[in-house]
Amino acid sequence: MMRSWILALSLVWGLSALFSLAGPSLVAAQDTPSVGEPGSSADAESDRAQSFRAMTGPATEDVPGGALLIGAYGLVWLFVLALVLRIGSVGRKVARDLTRLERLLADAEEG
Amino acid sequence: MTESSPPSTTSSPPGGGAAGFLWPALWVLTVLLMGISLYEIFFVAPAEVQMGIVQKIFYFHVPSAYAMYVGFVTAGVASGVYLARRDERWDSIAVAGAEVGLAFCAIVLTTGPLWARKAWGVWWAWDPRLTTTLLAGMIYVAFVSLRGSGAAGQVEKRFAAGLAVLGLPVLVVIHYSVQRWRGQHPTVITKRGGGLDPAMYPAFFLSLAAFTALVALLIWARARVERQRQRVLALEMLAAEQDLLEGE
Structure with a gap:
């Protein structure tokens, strides 16, 4: 049990330290859109942060939004599937153990 | 410490007789709502004028964040009741809430950057809401790590x-971080925000309802398994007391 404690605490503090140290470097390394680029003006950012409006006419995009959307949708179901599989796996193991123990105790009672 | 409520010997869902009806009903409701909401998101809701089609990530991202809140609040409240009463039933609900909440937290923290890449031009920003969500996730990762082995002592x-x-x-800090501190994260569904286009509301609310049903279903299923695991541990102790496990 002590190992679980140490693992949990190490995980929290380790990740905190990692993000504290690496955070500013990561942010600096990421490419930010330059001022004047289409879609990066202060007005557009402010507008985008407070409302979503419907598009009229054909869509033209530089970053492939469709691929990002499908990726996000796939990730949702990947995580849900992983959770369902974990619940199923734990459930099957527990059901096996339950049957074995109940039989063991019933045999001991009879014998 | 003695347990105030030993696990039941049955494997029926929690809630007694009503659960026999509620469980399949919740399954059907979840599948139906998921199907309808996906149709609304991909075929009915319009693309956003500036972000285009990638804005539709919003319909998974926000309901996932809501489901994460439901999971973590369930874990926190059930843990509080467990500490007060030492009732194992609340412990099983807490474990279920934390695990399910963590899965949705992972969804939030991975779908958000996919949207941000298009909307902000970067995958990640140390925005107050993003950072506090990550912090909450780490707290519940610690919880799940402690409880993951299944043989945790008192x-x-x-x-x-x-x-x-x-x-x-x-969780409260996450919720108010956008309002209290200036950040990049959108505030569309708040008093400060300009709101959604009316044509986007059906997809959003349907998705919210679908994720609510999904998170309830998953917490219920996980709590049921955890309750059975508690029963196994109780029987193992009983068998060990009678020296029945030595030959195994």
Whole structure:
């Protein structure tokens, strides 16, 4: 049990330290859109942060939004599937153990 | 420490007779709502004028964040009740809430960057809401790590329950971080925000309802398995007391 404690605490503090140290470097390394680029003006950012409006006419995009959307949708179901599989796996193991123990105790009672 | 409520010998869903009807009803409702909401998101809701089609990530991202709140609040509240009453039923609900909440937290923290790449031009920003969500996730990762082995003793259970309760204030901070501190994260569904286009509301609310049903279903299923695991541990102790496990 002590190992679980140490693992949990190490995980929290380790990740905190990692993000504290690496955070500013990561942010600096990421490419930010330059001022004047289409879609990066202060007005557009402010507008985008407070409302979503419907598009009229054909869509033209530089970053492939469709691929990002499908990726996000796939990730949702990947995580849900992983959770369902974990619940199923734990459930099957527990059901096996339950049957074995109940039989063991019933045999001991009879014998 | 003695247990105030030993696990039941049956494997029926929690809630007694009503659960026999509610469980399949919740299954059907979840599948139906998921199907309708996906149709609305992909075929009915319009693309956004500036972001285009990638804005539709919003319909998974926000309901996932809501489901994460439901999971973590369930874990925190159930842990608080467990600490007060030492009732194993609440412990099983806490474990279920934390695991399910963590899965949705992972969804939030991975779908968000996919949207941000298009909208902000970067995958990640140390925005108050993103950072506090990550912090909440780490707290509940610690909880799940402590409880993941399934054979946690009373001290570990109490320590983990304390962690889950301490995670609750972080959830409040996440919620108000956008309003209190300036950040990049959108504030569309708040008093400050300009709101959604009316044509986007059906997809959003349907998705919210679908994720609510999904998170309830998953917490219920996980709590049921955890309750059975508690039963196995109780029987193992009983068998060990009678020296029945030596030959195994």
